Amino acid sequence: MDEETIKFTQISALFSLILISIANTLITIGKELSEDFKNFFVAITGHHWTGHGVVILILFIVFMALGFVLVKRDIILKKDMDIYKLALIAIIIMAIVDAMIPLSLLVL
């Protein structure tokens, strides 16, 4: 794999991590709020957490492929972007969305 492809892979992995973190929180909250939504995940594998895991796996691959195309075409994700800043953004977003679960459990 050449240098450019490796960089694109790493950028798209971080991009996908940001999006699946958000999706993970939305799915968790959605399952708590709607029984029908929860049953959708149960229907996939027989247990809502395994269904949840499978959906996140598929989303990770899809978002990573999307990120790869975006960075290759220089759309939103730039070829010369600062990877450190992207990692920092990913950590901040993950911290915020993951903290929403215990906060919602404490407040609601």
Place this chain on the structure above:
Amino acid sequence: MIKTQNVIITLAASAHVFTAILVMIGAILMFGESLWGGSPKRLRIYGTVLIVFGALTYLLAGWWYVLYYSADKAIITGGEMAWAHTLVMETKEHIFISGFWFAIVLGIFGYFATEEQLNNPYYRKTIALLSIMLVLGVLLLEGMGGIIIAGLKLGLGGV
């Protein structure tokens, strides 16, 4: 026979704590390599450790949770530390999924590390930052696991 089977299941389930520690050790080594080392070959090994043991942790913990945790849940929620499930486990279930993917992404960084990237201080800082966050994340999950076990122990009437 049933008792032996129970021992095997419990040991296999408990192994996820050990494999998670191996992930943490991989992240610590990656942190050191990114700041003071410079070998893409070693980073590739650490990246592989993260991916392999991260996946093993995910599968072992997920398997045990889906098939066997409901019995523990009933004991915890019936005990003095019901919040060990209603707050701590409910949070842990969620963080565990994003934490697993975090380990995989850091594993990708380590696995594909090149000499050229290691000559770039921003790239080294990126691996160091992601590694230390993964170490903190594993410590958090291990601590939460300890609280859940304490809740189970109290639920069973222990002190």
